[in-house]
Amino acid sequence: MSAKTRELFAADIVAINVGTEFFADSLRKQGVEVEQVEWRPPAGGDKEVARLLELMGM
Amino acid sequence: MAARVKELIEAANKQSMQRILDAQPTWVDVQPAREFIPGFADNLILIAGPTLDPKEAKTPTRNSICGAAVHEGLAKDMAQAWQMVLAGEIIVEPLQGHLSAGGAGYAVSASTPVQVALDPLSGARGCCAFQEGNSPESLRWGMYNAAIEKKLSWLREELGPVLGAAIRGSEGINIRNILARAESMGDENHSRQVAASGLLLQQLIPLVMDVNCAEKTRSEVVKFLCGNERFFLHIFIAGVVAVMEAAKNVEYSTVVVGFGGNGTDFGIKVSGMGDEWFSAPCPSSKGMLLNPEWTEADTSRYFGDSCIVETYGFGGPSAAAGPMVVRLYGGNFDDAMQRTEDYREISLGSHDWAPIPWMGYQGPPVGIDIRKVIATGIAPTIHGGIGHVNGGQAGAGAMIVPMECFVKALKAFGKKYNIG
Numbered sequence: 001m002s003a004k005t006r007e008l009f010a011a012d013i014v015a016i017n018v019g020t021e022f023f024a025d026s027l028r029k030q031g032v033e034v035e036q037v038e039w040r041p042p043a044g045g046d047k048e049v050a051r052l053l054e055l056m057g058m
Numbered sequence: 059m060a061a062r063v064k065e066l067i068e069a070a071n072k073q074s075m076q077r078i079l080d081a082q083p084t085w086v087d088v089q090p091a092r093e094f095i096p097g098f099a100d101n102l103i104l105i106a107g108p109t110l111d112p113k114e115a116k117t118p119t120r121n122s123i124c125g126a127a128v129h130e131g132l133a134k135d136m137a138q139a140w141q142m143v144l145a146g147e148i149i150v151e152p153l154q155g156h157l158s159a160g161g162a163g164y165a166v167s168a169s170t171p172v173q174v175a176l177d178p179l180s181g182a183r184g185c186c187a188f189q190e191g192n193s194p195e196s197l198r199w200g201m202y203n204a205a206i207e208k209k210l211s212w213l214r215e216e217l218g219p220v221l222g223a224a225i226r227g228s229e230g231i232n233i234r235n236i237l238a239r240a241e242s243m244g245d246e247n248h249s250r251q252v253a254a255s256g257l258l259l260q261q262l263i264p265l266v267m268d269v270n271c272a273e274k275t276r277s278e279v280v281k282f283l284c285g286n287e288r289f290f291l292h293i294f295i296a297g298v299v300a301v302m303e304a305a306k307n308v309e310y311s312t313v314v315v316g317f318g319g320n321g322t323d324f325g326i327k328v329s330g331m332g333d334e335w336f337s338a339p340c341p342s343s344k345g346m347l348l349n350p351e352w353t354e355a356d357t358s359r360y361f362g363d364s365c366i367v368e369t370y371g372f373g374g375p376s377a378a379a380g381p382m383v384v385r386l387y388g389g390n391f392d393d394a395m396q397r398t399e400d401y402r403e404i405s406l407g408s409h410d411w412a413p414i415p416w417m418g419y420q421g422p423p424v425g426i427d428i429r430k431v432i433a434t435g436i437a438p439t440i441h442g443g444i445g446h447v448n449g450g451q452a453g454a455g456a457m458i459v460p461m462e463c464f465v466k467a468l469k470a471f472g473k474k475y476n477i478g
Contacts, residue, residue: 042433043465049432052472056312057064058433 063310063477067429070310074329075407075425077304078313078370080179083297084230087174088222090214091166094185095156098168103127103143104153106160106363107320108335112143112150116321118163118200118358118449123150125202126165129210136202154316155333158185159299159363161292162443162451163321164198171218175233175296177304184299188213189292191282194348194451200321200358201449212278220279224265231261233297234411236290237372241412241422246380247294248364248373248441249454255290259283291364298370305329310475313406314369314426317440317459321361326463328428331471338462343444345387345455357452358445365440371409371424373441374456375401379414379422383441387455397439398422404430404438428471431464 014033017024024034042058043049092098103126105119115123124139127148133139142148153160160166164187172185190196190209197206225231236257243253266279283289302315308329316327316335325335340359347357367373377384377397384394398417402408405423413419426438438459446452472478 040435042435043461046465048478049465049468051478052468053429053433055063055477056067056429056468056472058429 063475066310067312070308070330071313071406071425071427074305074308074311074313074315077180077308078301078425079407079409081177081234081301081304082179083175083177083184083233083294083300085173085225085233085293085296086176086230087226088171088218089174089185090168090218091158091170091172091185091187092168094172094174094183095158098156099149100168101132101147102149102151102168103130104151104156104158104160104166105320106153106163106361107318107340108323108325108337109152110150110320110322114322116358116361117447118445119321119361121200121202121449122163122165122197123148125197125206126167126170128202129197129207130167130169132167152318152320152335153363154299154318154327154366157183157299157303159295159318159366160198161186161189161295161364162198162362163200163445164190169214171214171222173221173293173296175293175300176230177297177300180300180304182300182303184296184301184303186292186296186299188217189286189289191286192288194446196451198362199443199445199449199451200361216275217279217282220266220269220271220275221262223269223271224262227268228261228265231258231293233294237294237409238412241376241379241409242415244380244382246373246376246383246441248291248367248376249383249386249443250380251290251294252287254294255287258290258293291367294367294372295364298366301370302366307332312428312471314428317365317369318363319360319365321359321445324360324460324463326428326459326467328467328471331467331474334470336463336467336470338460338466341457341460343442343455343457345444345453347444347453348451352446352452356447358447360440360442360457361445362442364442368438368440369426371401371405371412371422374439375405375424376412376414376422377439377441378417379412384456386453400436401426401438403434404436406430428464428467432461432468435461437461437464
C-alpha cells in the first residue's frame with residue numbers, strides 16, 4: 001500500500017453518493033459526511049431510448 | 059455506425075443553429091391571412107398547438123374556433139359554427155405548418171390581419187395575428203361576444219391597414235435589436251415585454267404619424283398601442299416563426315423548432331422530422347390567478363403557440379433576465395437564475411447579442427436538443443398566460459413540457475434515420 005493510500009484511509013471519509021439516496025442515508029447514520037448527487041437513468045431507464053441516445057452521441 | 063450518425067447529427071445541428079443564431083427577424087408587413095398564407099381556403103380556421111380532432115377540443119378552443127367562424131361570416135352563430143366544424147364544412151388545422159403561430163388560443167380566419175416577419179438572411183417568413191389588448195375577455199383566451207366582435211372588426215378594418223401602411227413605409231423594424239436591449243431591462247419576453255413594447259413604440263409611432271388616414275383612426279391606433287404593454291409579443295412570435303422556418307427541415311437535426319398547445323394536447327416539432335408533431339396530453343400551468351377565489355380546477359390546460367419563443371431562447375430560457383416573472387408562481391431570483399441554467403444544460407448555443415448583465419453578461423441559452431432533454435432529464439419550463447376552463451384569461455404562470463413529447467420524437471427520429 002502506498003503512502004498516499006495509507007494517508008487516505010487515515011483521513012476522515014467524505015462519500016459521494018450517486019443516485020438512490022437510501023445509501024447516503026445509511027452512511028449519514030454512521031456519521032459519515034455524504035455529498036448526494038441527483039441522478040436518474042436517462043428516459044427513466046427505457047433501454048430502447050438509452051441505446052438510441054448512445055448511438056446518437058449522448 | 060454510431061460514430062457516423064453522431065457526425066451527421068452534429069453537422070446538421072450546427073447548420074440549424076447557425077440559421078437560428080444568425081437570423082435577423084424583422085417586422086415588414088401586415089396583411090390579411092389569406093394574402094400571406096399560401097392556399098388559405100375560405101372555410102379554413104387555424105389554431106394553436108398540434109393537430110386536433112375537433113371533437114376533443116375543450117371549451118376555450120371551441121369558443122375561439124366558433125368565434126372566428128362567426129367573425130368571418132362562415133356561420134350565423136356559435137352553435138351553427140360548431141355543427142359546421144363537426145360536419146367538416148369548416149376545416150381546423152394548426153397554425154404552425156402554415157407559416158404562422160398564435161398567441162394563446164387565437165383562431166385565425168381568412169380575413170384576420172397578420173403581422174408578417176422576414177429573416178432577410180434566409181428569406182424565411184412567418185406571421186402572427188395582433189395581440190388584442192389587455193382584456194382577459196378576448197378571442198385569444200377562448201371567448202367571443204359582441205364586444206369582442208367589435209374589437210376584432212376594429213383590428214381588421216382600422217388597425218391592420220394603418221399599421222400595414224406604416225410598416226411598409228419603412229425599412230422594417232428589426233425584432234432582434236429590440237430583444238437585445240430588452241434582455242437587460244427586466245423582460246424575459248414571453249410573459250413580460252414592458253421594455254420591448256416601449257422600444258417598439260419608439261420606432262412605430264413616428265411611422266404611424268406619417269400614414270395617410272383619418273385623424274380619429276390615428277388617435278385610436280396610438281392610444282391602443284400605448285395602452286398595451288404586451289403588443290410586442292405577437293410581432294415577436296411572427297419573427298420566431300420566420301427563424302424556425304429557416305432552421306427546420308435540416309435532415310438529421312435534433313433541434314426543437316416548434317412548441318404549442320391546444321388545451322387538449324401539447325406538441326413539439328424537431329428540425330430533422332419535418333412538420334410532424336410529437337404530442338402528449340397537455341398539462342396545466344402553475345402560477346398566479348386573477349381571481350383569488352379561483353383554484354387550479356378553474357384553469358384550462360395550456361393552450362397557445364406563444365411558447366415557440368422558448369425555442370428561440372426567450373421566456374423560460376431568459377428567466378434570469380426577467381426574474382419578476384418567476385414571482386408569478388412564488389419563485390425567487392435564484393429560481394430564475396436556475397431556470398436559465400437548466401436550459402443551458404439542454405441547449406446547443408446562446409444568444410451572445412442579448413447579454414444578461416447579472417449572469418456574467420452571458421446571453422440566454424437557445425437551441426433545445428431533444429437528446430439533451432432526455433439525457434439530462436430536464437424538461438423545458440415554458441412561461442405564459444393561463445386560460446380559464448370556461449374561456450377568458452385566468453392568470454399567468456409556467457408549465458413543464460411533457461417528457462413524453464421528447465421521447466416520442468427521439469424514437470421516431472431513430473426509426474426515420476434507421477438508427478439502431
